[in-house]
Amino acid sequence: MGLRGEHHSHDTSRLAPHLPDAVVFPRTEEEVQAIVSACAAHGVPVVPFGAGSSMEGHTIPIRGGISLDTREMNRIVEIRPEDLLAVVQPGVTRKQLNVDLRETGLMFSVDPGADASIGGMASTRGSGTTSVRYGTMRENVLALRVVTPDGEAIQTGSRARKSSSGYDLTHLFVGSEGTLGVITELTVRLHPIPEAVSSAICSFPTVANAVEAVIEAVQYGIPVARVEFLDEVAIASTNNYSKLGLPVAPTLFFEFHGTEAWVKEQAQLVEEITKGHDAISFRWTADADERAKLWQARHDLYWATKAIIPGFELYTGDICVPISRLAESIVAARADIDASSLTGQIIGHVGDGNFHTAYLIDPNNPEHLKEADEMADRVVERALAVGGTASGEHGIGIAKLKFMRKEHGKAVDVMKKIKAALDPLGIMNPGKMGDAG
Structure with missing residues (x-):
């Protein structure tokens, strides 16, 4: 199998790798049809593979079979500025699309941080830092072409x-994680690049102060383009890795889009709100270089966290709760980390109630894994108890399968019937969401 098979045996998660029996690189929809038809005829599993940036094990071929890599399906088929849409193959990445869009004055808005493939982002119903303003993949996919498990397009x-x-x-296919078919083309929404952009950084004495400020800003109706929360551990690691020099305290990163006057007014409104929540500092800038440095530091946080203890692995989590329950949820998650023997941090796209936990674990210490498992489970259990979800954007994959029945109840049976109707042979990404108990 060699290095290429090894690459397709894992994603960015901590989950155990499994080698595929073969890796294929189709370039066209017709080639995907031929591959899927051949696999259906012989009962061979098909596991779609995009950029490999999944964090929950979606692309790990746990039952072997074919890893169907879409990297060669990387053509931007059409850009229609007058209709605010683009048609792309699944292997196109968000950065690739946005480079091609620059001269049109438009942008593809969904920004998960990693340079994920757009097909993979649709398969996991991904989102990211800008979703509070522009929506998730669910809102930004207009149409698809899909090869179904019987080889039909x-x-x-x-x-x-x-x-x-x-x-x-x-x-139905957006968020199906490759369990119902292979996405071969996407029609996605585009948005105008804003006339002006500004950013702000605000520090707070407590986690609760920071999160409650976000809740008030959202409830006030201020259309922030991004609002990211980093706890004090995340800020310390970001300072060390990206050389930001920020106060080591719970912090919010804001971004505002609009006209020059409107972004200034948004920043002023948010600053007034943060004062009511005991903000330590509020710094606003429209300088492009400063903004780029700030958001690059946010996107580099994965690597900044890994650098805290070299050789340790990251155990990440992702949940979403009603925004009214956000503060208590993050405070409880932070208290769990503080009471544990592990180093961990909390970050989040908190404008829509989504946050992530990250624990550093020694891969050779089973007690670390056990403790991280228990903490991660409690985070999800608390989210479900307040009407939230086990995953806000990373998806189910392998790691979150055990929560499907608790979150969805008898609706899981309906999902299984859909899976059986579309994929009666069970060849599409088996052992994942379509097989939830």
């Missing part, structure tokens, strides 16, 4: 901004 959706025609198959 279908079109879902249209280029229209809305439709009341038929079952919403587009949003």
Whole structure:
């Protein structure tokens, strides 16, 4: 199998690798059809693979079979500025698309941090730092072409901004994690690049102060483009890795989009709100270099965290709660870390109630893994108890399968019937979401 097979045996998660029996690199929809048809005829599993940036084990071929890598399906088929849409193959990455869009004055807004493939982002119903303003992949995918498990190619959706025609198959496949078919083309929404952009950094004495300030800003209706929370451990690691020199305290990163006057007004409104929550400092800037450094530091936080204890692995989590329950959820997660023997931090796209935990564990210490497992489970259990979800954006993959029944109840049985109807042979990404108990 060699290095290429090794690359397809894992993702960025801590989960155990499994080698595929073979790796294929189709370039066209017709080639995908031929591959899937051959696999269906012989009962061979098919596991779609994008950029490999998944954090929950989605692309690990736990039952072997074919790893279907879409990297060669990387063509931007069409850009239609007048309709604010683009048509792309699944292997196109968000950065690639945005480079091609620059001269049009438009952008593809979903920004998960990693340079993920757009097909993979749709498969996991991904989101990211800008979703509080522009929406997740669910809102930004208009239509798909999909090869179903019997090798047929279908079109879902249209280029229209809305439709009341038929079952919403587009949003059935968005978030299906490769368990219902292979996405071969996507029609995605585009947004105008804002006239002006500004950023702000605000530190607080406590986690609760920071999160409650976000809740008030959102409830006030300020259309922030990004609002990211970093606890004091995350800030310390960011300072060390990205040389920011920020106060080591719970901190919010804001970004505002609009006209020059409007972004200034948004920043002023948010600053007033933060004062009511005992903000330690509030620094606002429209300088492009300063903004780029700030958001690059945020995107580099994964590596900054790993650098805290070289040789340790990151155990990451992702949940989302109603925004009214966000403060108590983050405070409880932080208290759990503080009471443990592990080093950990909390970050989040807190404008929509989504936050991530990250624990550093010694891969050779089973007690570390046990403690991290227990803490991660408690984070999810608390989220479900307040009406939240086991995953806000990373998806289910392998790691979150055990929570499907508790979160969705009898609806899991409906999901299993959908899976059985579309994939009666069970060849599409087996052992994942379609097989939830």
